[in-house]
Amino acid sequence: MFDQFDTNVILENLHFLIEGMQLTLLLTIAAICGGLVLGTLLALARLSGFWILSLVSSTYVNFFRSMPLILVIFWFYFLVPLILGQPVGGYYSVLIAFVLFEAAYYCEIIRAGIQSVSKGQVYAGQAVGLNYFQNMCYIVLPQAFRNMIPVLLTQAIILFQDTSLVYVVGVKDFLVSADLVANRENRIFEMFTTVACVYLIICLSGSLLIRKLQMRYAL
Amino acid sequence: MIELRNVSKWYGDFQVLNDCSTMVSKGEVVVVCGPSGSGKSTLIKCVNGLEEFQKGEIKFDGISVGDKKTDLPKLRSKIGMVFQNFELYPHLSVVKNIKLAQLKVLKRSVEEADQKTIQLLERVGLADQALKFPAQLSGGQQQRVAIARALAMDPIAMLFDEPTSALDPEMINEVLDVMVELAKDGMTMIVVTHEMGFARRVANRIVFMDEGRIEEDCSTDDFFDSQRGVRAQAFLSKILHH
Numbered sequence: 001m002f003d004q005f006d007t008n009v010i011l012e013n014l015h016f017l018i019e020g021m022q023l024t025l026l027l028t029i030a031a032i033c034g035g036l037v038l039g040t041l042l043a044l045a046r047l048s049g050f051w052i053l054s055l056v057s058s059t060y061v062n063f064f065r066s067m068p069l070i071l072v073i074f075w076f077y078f079l080v081p082l083i084l085g086q087p088v089g090g091y092y093s094v095l096i097a098f099v100l101f102e103a104a105y106y107c108e109i110i111r112a113g114i115q116s117v118s119k120g121q122v123y124a125g126q127a128v129g130l131n132y133f134q135n136m137c138y139i140v141l142p143q144a145f146r147n148m149i150p151v152l153l154t155q156a157i158i159l160f161q162d163t164s165l166v167y168v169v170g171v172k173d174f175l176v177s178a179d180l181v182a183n184r185e186n187r188i189f190e191m192f193t194t195v196a197c198v199y200l201i202i203c204l205s206g207s208l209l210i211r212k213l214q215m216r217y218a219l
Numbered sequence: 220m221i222e223l224r225n226v227s228k229w230y231g232d233f234q235v236l237n238d239c240s241t242m243v244s245k246g247e248v249v250v251v252c253g254p255s256g257s258g259k260s261t262l263i264k265c266v267n268g269l270e271e272f273q274k275g276e277i278k279f280d281g282i283s284v285g286d287k288k289t290d291l292p293k294l295r296s297k298i299g300m301v302f303q304n305f306e307l308y309p310h311l312s313v314v315k316n317i318k319l320a321q322l323k324v325l326k327r328s329v330e331e332a333d334q335k336t337i338q339l340l341e342r343v344g345l346a347d348q349a350l351k352f353p354a355q356l357s358g359g360q361q362q363r364v365a366i367a368r369a370l371a372m373d374p375i376a377m378l379f380d381e382p383t384s385a386l387d388p389e390m391i392n393e394v395l396d397v398m399v400e401l402a403k404d405g406m407t408m409i410v411v412t413h414e415m416g417f418a419r420r421v422a423n424r425i426v427f428m429d430e431g432r433i434e435e436d437c438s439t440d441d442f443f444d445s446q447r448g449v450r451a452q453a454f455l456s457k458i459l460h461h
Binding site for chain 1: 264267269291292293295296297298299300302304306307308309310319320323324368369372
């Protein structure tokens with residue numbers, strides 16, 4: 001079988017695959033950034049002590065964590081243009097879906113991170129006269145994020161893999177680009193093997209990085 | 220300057236503070252002692268509003284601490300606090316630990332804050348450790364940095380919550396020395412401690428607590444001249460035994 005493995009089809013369509021990978025990475029990074037910001041706000045709301053804020057936040061989190069991601073992607077693909085009254089394109093609708101979906105997961109990670117910072121540190125920030133937001137920004141969150149780095153990166157790897165679900169609404173990410181080439185050139189085996197290898201390499205190196213960071217911050 | 224009137228506090232059904240009243244005047248050093256779980260740390264944390272209390276009143280420099288309208292961050296910036304476990308910010312260097320609140324709370328300029336920081340590090344004898352991180356310092360050094368951090372705000376009073384309890388014996392004196400200096404300079408201080416030698420040397424008054432109550436509140440001489448109650452006597456005989 002491997003003597004028929006046509007590497008030329010990969011090389012010839014390389015620019016096309018790279019474009020797809022660019023979109024995959026862009027989507028991953030944008031979703032991580034948006035998800036982190038929104039997730040932090042949700043976590044702060046959940047821990048705020050105001051019952052209405054924490055109710056809104058926990059409802060949000062429980063809702064999105066009960067939904068299959070693929071459903072959320074579909075839903076926003078049809079819903080966002082309806083709300084805005086104009087088409088926004090597949091990319092932006094899936095981006096919004098990912099940010100909102102990931103925020104629910106990040107919220108729980110960040111909440112645990114904030115709670116991992118000792119009460120004494122919170123006191124120490126308050127005692128010198130920092131207000132709530134200063135204390136969060138300068139004392140609590142930097143320590144919380146440091147504790148969270150391995151978990152956040154693990155979630156980022158999962159997200160990177162999950163972006164392939166944009167397939168269902170036809171956004172041309174890495175997988176969809178490869179699929180198009182595969183069908184056009186009738187080289188399904190070559191293309192999907194390549195896709196698998198690329199995902200494998202990226203995710204494995206991500207995992208290695210996490211293990212290194214974990215060892216470094218273990219003490 | 221600090222006035223506590225009938226302060227009571229509950230954790231659920233459990234009463235940690237029971238009708239505590241005392242006063243600390245300007246320049247006075249008051250040592251709070253008593254068995255563990257007697258409410259000393261809780262009481263001292265009520266003074267700058269780190270802990271809430273349900274009954275009574277605490278006034279600091281004429282401002283009511285328990286009042287919902289009080290600007291607590293502003294009030295706290297005038298009260299230095301030193302903790303049992305140092306609580307330096309582990310992600311910031313020694314210099315940044317001391318500078319942070321000067322910049323963010325007092326809005327000092329960078330130059331001004333730098334100058335103050337160096338001056339204080341010299342005062343506690345740690346100028347050469349300025350760029351290290353807390354984890355690289357010994358316990359005694361960390362606690363001295365914590366004192367410098369509190370002093371950087373130019374507080375008008377200092378609260379010490381068992382500042383030497385977490386230290387190895389050989390490091391206790393370097394911290395106590397700084398505190399003695401501070402007391403000599405006329406700083407108003409409330410010190411929760413079991414260091415009776417320190418108490419005898421610098422305290423004007425001793426407050427003895429047991430089971431959430433202030434059992435004794437008398438001058439240092441009276442306290443050590445056995446004019447005290449049964450509980451205080453039992454406590455002292457336990458800690459002065461060796």
